[in-house]
Amino acid sequence: MIKPECSQKVKTEYHLILFVAGDGANSRIARNNLDRLCELELAGRFTLKIVDVLKNFKAAVENNILVTPTLLVCKPEPGVIVIGNLNEHQKVRTALSLKADQP
Amino acid sequence: MSPENFSAATATSKGSSIPKALTGIQGLDDILMGGFPQGRTTIINGVAGTGKTVMAMEFLYRGALAGEPGLFISFEERAEDIRINAAGMGIDIASLEEGGKFRVIHAELPLDTVNSGEFDTSGLLAMIEGHVGLIGAKRIVLDAIDVLMSIFGDPRREREEISILHNRLRDLGMTTILTVKVGPEGKMIYPFLDFMADCVLFLDQRLTGQVRTRRLSVLKYRGSDFLSNEHPYVFSPNGIVLLPVSSSALEQLSFRERVSSGHPKMDEILGGGYFRGSSILLAGPSGIGKTSLACIFAHAACNKGEKVLYVDFEVAQEALVGAMQSIGLDLRPALDADSQLRIRTAMPESMGIEDHLLRIINEMNLFSPHHLVVDAISACRRMGSERAAFDFLVRLMTECKSRGITCLYTNQIRNQENLTRLSGMGISSLVDTIIALEYFFEGQGLNRRMMVIKSRGSDHSSAFHQMAFTDQGLELSRIAGKARCTYDRDRRA
Numbered sequence: 360m361i362k363p364e365c366s367q368k369v370k371t372e373y374h375l376i377l378f379v380a381g382d383g384a385n386s387r388i389a390r391n392n393l394d395r396l397c398e399l400e401l402a403g404r405f406t407l408k409i410v411d412v413l414k415n416f417k418a419a420v421e422n423n424i425l426v427t428p429t430l431l432v433c434k435p436e437p438g439v440i441v442i443g444n445l446n447e448h449q450k451v452r453t454a455l456s457l458k459a460d461q462p
Numbered sequence: 463m464s465p466e467n468f469s470a471a472t473a474t475s476k477g478s479s480i481p482k483a484l485t486g487i488q489g490l491d492d493i494l495m496g497g498f499p500q501g502r503t504t505i506i507n508g509v510a511g512t513g514k515t516v517m518a519m520e521f522l523y524r525g526a527l528a529g530e531p532g533l534f535i536s537f538e539e540r541a542e543d544i545r546i547n548a549a550g551m552g553i554d555i556a557s558l559e560e561g562g563k564f565r566v567i568h569a570e571l572p573l574d575t576v577n578s579g580e581f582d583t584s585g586l587l588a589m590i591e592g593h594v595g596l597i598g599a600k601r602i603v604l605d606a607i608d609v610l611m612s613i614f615g616d617p618r619r620e621r622e623e624i625s626i627l628h629n630r631l632r633d634l635g636m637t638t639i640l641t642v643k644v645g646p647e648g649k650m651i652y653p654f655l656d657f658m659a660d661c662v663l664f665l666d667q668r669l670t671g672q673v674r675t676r677r678l679s680v681l682k683y684r685g686s687d688f689l690s691n692e693h694p695y696v697f698s699p700n701g702i703v704l705l706p707v708s709s710s711a712l713e714q715l716s717f718r719e720r721v722s723s724g725h726p727k728m729d730e731i732l733g734g735g736y737f738r739g740s741s742i743l744l745a746g747p748s749g750i751g752k753t754s755l756a757c758i759f760a761h762a763a764c765n766k767g768e769k770v771l772y773v774d775f776e777v778a779q780e781a782l783v784g785a786m787q788s789i790g791l792d793l794r795p796a797l798d799a800d801s802q803l804r805i806r807t808a809m810p811e812s813m814g815i816e817d818h819l820l821r822i823i824n825e826m827n828l829f830s831p832h833h834l835v836v837d838a839i840s841a842c843r844r845m846g847s848e849r850a851a852f853d854f855l856v857r858l859m860t861e862c863k864s865r866g867i868t869c870l871y872t873n874q875i876r877n878q879e880n881l882t883r884l885s886g887m888g889i890s891s892l893v894d895t896i897i898a899l900e901y902f903f904e905g906q907g908l909n910r911r912m913m914v915i916k917s918r919g920s921d922h923s924s925a926f927h928q929m930a931f932t933d934q935g936l937e938l939s940r941i942a943g944k945a946r947c948t949y950d951r952d953r954r955a
Contacts (some may be wrong), residue, residue: 380584388579412585416592423570424585426613430578443579454576 373405373455374434380427381413385444389428392445400457430454480685483601483637486524487517489704493680493689499660502684503628503638507656508665512676513697514641515539516551517665518603520701521639523553526563530600530637533593534566537609541568552699562597571613583610583623587630594634602631607640611652621654628658660684666692675814675850678704694853696816703820705857721833721868723755724762727938731914733921736895738832739866740918741859745873746899750910751931752872755897756835757786757793758936759870763833764796764803771831772805773822775841779805790935804829810844815854818845823861833868834858840874859892894918899929911941 377393379386390409397405412419412427422431430441432454439454452458482496491497498504498521508514515536522532536544544566545555558564569586593599604610604627611620631638642655644664656662662681677692695704720735729735736742736759744752753776760770774782782805783793796803806825808818826834836858842851855871862869871893896915901908910929914922926941 378585380582380588383582383584385580385582386584412588416588419585419589420567420592425569425571425583425589425610426581426586427584428581429585440575441578442575443577443581446579447577450576450578454578 372435373401373432375405376408376410376422376431376433378410378412378419378422378424378427378429378431381411383427386428388444388446389430392448392451393430396445396448396451396455401455482686483525483530484528485521486528487520487702487704488700489693489695489706490517490678490702492706493678493693493704494661494683495687495689498637498639499684499686500637501632501635502660503631503640503658504661504663505655505659506639506641506663506665507644507681508641508663509644509667512665512667513695513702514643514665515544515547515605516697517702518605518639518641519544519548519553520551522564522601522603523548523555523558524701525601525637526558531563531597532565532601532603533590533597533599534564534603534605535590536566536568536605537571538606539568541566544568551697551701553701565593565597565599567593569610571609573613580619583627586610587627590631591634594636600635600637601639602636603639603641605641606643607655608643608652620652624652624655625658656681661686675816675846694816694819696814696820698820705816705819705823707857722759722762722766724758724760725936725938727927728755728758728936731923731927731938732895732917733923736868736870737919738868739863740894741862741869741871741892742895742897743871743873743893744897744899745875746912747876747901748874750899750901751929751936752874752899753782753837754786754789754791754931754936755899756837756870756872757782757791760803760833760835761786761791761793761796768802768832769829770796770803770833770835771822771825771829772803772835772837774805774807774837775810776838778807788933789931790933804831810841813845815842815845815850815857819854819857819861822858826861826865826867831867833870834862835870836872838872838874856892895920912938 375393377389379390393407397407410418412424418424426442428442428444430445432439432441435456441451441454445451481500482494482498483500484497485491485494506514506517519534522534526532534544539547548555555564555566559566567589569589590602594602607624611624614620614623628638640655640659642652661683664679664681665676666679667676675694676696677694679692680688680690689706691707693704693706695702719738721738722735723729723732744755746752756772760772763770777785783797786793793803797805804825806821808821810818839851839855842854845851845854859869895917897912898915899910899912902911903909911926912929913926914924927938928941930937
């Protein structure tokens with residue numbers, strides 16, 4: 360699947376785009392979850408772009424974003440799509456190739 | 463209240479006052495009494511292969527042509543495939559899209575994704591609103607909404623999301639069609655959809671004999687009347703064509719005007735000929751002269767400047783014309799240039815009853831015949847089943863009744879079958895006139911005779927008349943004495 364937003368060259372290790380719908384509950388939760396994760400685990404080696412589909416529907420169309428929140432992990436390759444509010448931390452960590460939380 | 467006032471009041475309360483969006487699909491607007499509810503949601507339920515997508519597409523297409531731009535969102539097929547399929551039905555989406563009147567979008571669902579918690583369809587809504595704004599869409603189709611629902615995997619969430627979608631589209635004033643697949647036995651996967659929508663259609667298909675027939679029924683229409691029953695439909699090169707089954711067409715017309723049977727003695731036996739606009743059944747064994755009587759009638763009508771459509775399920779046109787020459791009947795002048803007589807031959811098993819019916823009705827639209835001959839209805843059983851043949855004949859009869867076309871049907875039966883078997887298909891009570899033909903032995907030879915079994919609204923001879931076909935034509939003579947009537951005997955038995 361070609362993701363136009365992902366095609367740009369980024370030097371960083373992690374390149375993330377989070378699609379949200381305004382200030383909806385799940386969008387807020389996802390934003391908080393992602394902020395915390397980036398701060399704790401990815402500091403200094405990520406870029407994050409947040410796109411509000413209510414303001415920028417063309418970006419939603421181009422990336423075929425039907426559900427929100429949707430996190431596109433463009434880097435590391437080959438990339439992965441994570442849908443939902445990112446409350447299930449283990450799944451998010453796996454998607455980002457991070458080692459599992461210590462029990 | 464006088465009776466006149468009363469009938470006027472019921473007439474206005476018929477149908478509905480809610481605004482409707484014309485579908486432009488042949489027959490569907492009659493069934494829905496004006497179209498889908500405007501600015502509301504309609505559900506098209508149906509099993510796979512019934513043409514839900516095609517029907518929704520045609521609704522959008524005709525709307526776009528009539529000045530209401532449309533948005534087609536597919537959750538299943540790719541946009542390119544939809545364009546190709548539509549082009550196959552003569553629907554050119556691409557040029558409408560270029561003109562900004564139409565848009566096809568494949569909403570590809572994220573199937574290979576990681577699910578990390580709750581989500582909603584705001585992205586889809588934003589996308590819909592964006593496109594609606596860009597082309598000024600008034601109509602929208604969400605094709606295979608069941609596929610969208612399946613990503614939630616939770617009945618409560620499915621219901622919530624579909625309600626949000628439904629409310630949003632209503633706020634936007636969109637006339638909305640949702641297509642939904644149902645299970646093999648018509649089992650609804652999402653029954654709440656039907657409660658939510660203002661109008662619900664169900665498409666069904668079944669195989670009877672060797673022939674597939676598709677039917678549409680309206681399950682509900684909030685605030686409006688509709689034609690109940692199951693309405694057959696076919697896919698034609700001009701889109702979907704529905705054949706509304708209306709009970710009102712069965713209302714009996716009273717017959718006044720006579721039309722000649724083509725033979726003076728026969729007219730006398732009938733009490734003055736056939737009635738114009740009535741239906742006549744000629745029943746008898748093979749070779750007795752049913753086709754000849756039908757052709758005598760057709761030939762005479764053509765000579766008077768009237769038009770006859772002759773639907774032949776038995777022999778080729780040349781064979782029919784040749785056979786009639788042997789009894790001194792020349793059909794060729796009437797056939798020339800298709801001006802008076804049109805013979806249309808078809809193999810009954812070549813297609814289903816809807817296609818046969820559609821062909822005949824199309825021909826009637828183009829040719830506007832005064833009379834129709836169907837030779838022979840016994841062949842109609844080969845269209846699939848006894849039931850299919852019955853449906854075909856009843857619908858053809860009602861169609862002709864509503865147009866005032868005289869119908870002459872021939873039917874092949876075995877000699878001396880009883881009265882109830884004359885039509886072979888239970889339609890005897892629907893036809894106005896029945897003429898029975900049979901063989902009988904007298905002296906050394908096999909002879910032919912005929913009798914009018916019934917003729918609605920008319921005095922007629924109930925005696926047997928001997929028939930003989932010579933190269934001069936038909937000769938009829940009353941059989942003297944008390945000839946034993948096999949039909950009477952069977953009736954008493």
